[in-house]
Amino acid sequence: MSELDPLDQRIFGLLAENGRMSNLELAGHVGVSEKTVRQRIRRLTERDGMRIGATLARSAARSRLIVLVRAESGQRFAVAHRLSALPEVDEVHMTTGNWELIVMASFNSDSDALTFYVNHVERAAGIDDSRSTHIVETISSKTGESAAAFEQFGVRASSAESLPELLDLVCDAATELLGADRVHVSADDSWLTGPDASWTKSMRWRGLSSRYVEEIRMMGRDSALTVPNVVRHHQHLFVADAQTDPLFESISHLVASEGYHSWFGMPVRNGDTLRGTLCLYWNGIITYREDLGIRSQELADMLGKHLARFGNEQTDAVPEESELTGASHDRGGTPRT
Incomplete structure (x- = not known):
């Protein structure tokens, strides 16, 4: 070494x-x-043989619930201990005021959360009254770090000296800050309409094969594909499972070969001006969340602002070898998990 x-x-x-x-x-x-x-x-x-170890993180709960409980006289402790023993319950807090217990619980789905509430709260002995609400987003030191990371992206995007460098930064942010497994970002629609020799000049992608991107481009010229329509009609669209959704039926063979499931496409704008498109892909099936939509749109908006500096610049960037060979590639920024 x-x-x-x-x-x-x-x-x-x-x-x-x-x-x-x-x-x-x-x-x-x-x-x-x-x-x-x-x-x-x-x-x-x-060159030096460095290897980065992988860790498997526990999947975040898709549905989180806060339940306010008023116990019957003399039943406060009994109710608290019973609820705290349930596997779905994360914490039970004893409080003062009108609501004597605050219960926080996590579930795989909203349906599981409703079943829990009906069976273990509404119908349970010792509980006089209750209220429940879903948690949309938790603000903590961790989310503070995420906000700081978005600010850091803005600073680095401001200093980007070329369009390819800016798009690479967006790919990094989409994988690292939004948790996407794959990304496709374009600075305009030339990848659909431009000449064959220059279709990679104003775009970048991560985790997708060049075969997939090129076939989407070719098919998009002759058919009403979902991805091109996001570009042409400025649509926002979330698809939970592209492998079964009718919108992706015409490219089902491509989706199966790539292996992704959830997909989220959105236009990139600067004011009323369309600047490009951002598409996010997840290997598994995820549930659309309001916070995901907000954060994804924030990234798209930041990109739109910085794209205005370059106009619709068509660069002479040379595709990397992995693009030319059609192999899945990371363009130097595959997320390390």
Whole structure:
């Protein structure tokens, strides 16, 4: 292994402590651009044999519930202990005031949450009255870090010197901040309408094969595909399972070969001007959440603002080898989990 210079050593040390640290976070710690970090990680991996370990995180609950409980006289402790023993319940808090207990619980679906509420609260002995509400988003130090990461993206996007660099930053943000497994982003609609020789110049993608992107482009010229329509008609569209949804029936063979399920496409605007398109993909089936829509739109809006600096610049960027061969690729920013 070649001797590491100080920058390589710092990047290696940070990844050794936290292999899930994003390229944007690494860049902030070591004081260089995200592009430099990507290049250094690639060199450390290919030349020096660095390997980044993987961890399997527990999936977040799809439905969370807060239940306010008023217990019958003398039943407060009995109700609290009974509810706290249920596997769905995360915490039970005893409080003062009109509601004596606050119950926080997590579920795989809204249907499971309703079943829990009916069976274990409404029909349960010792409970005089109750109210319930779903949690949409939790604001904590963790979400504060996420907001800071969006701010950091804005700073780095402001200093992007080229359209490809800006689009690469968006791909990083979509995977690292929104949890998408795959991303496709375009600065205009030239990938659908432009000449064959230049269709990759104003776009980037992560986790998708170039075969998939090229076939979507070719089919989009002659058919009413979902992805091109998002571009042409400025539509927002979320599809829970593209492998079974009728909207994706005409490209079912492509979806199956890529292996993704949930899909979220949205226009990228600057004011009333359409600047491009952002499409997010998830390997599994996810439930649409309001916070996901808000955060995705925030990223699209930030991209639209920065795209205005470049206009509809058509770059002479050369596609990477993985694009030319049709293999799945990460363009240097596949999320490390």
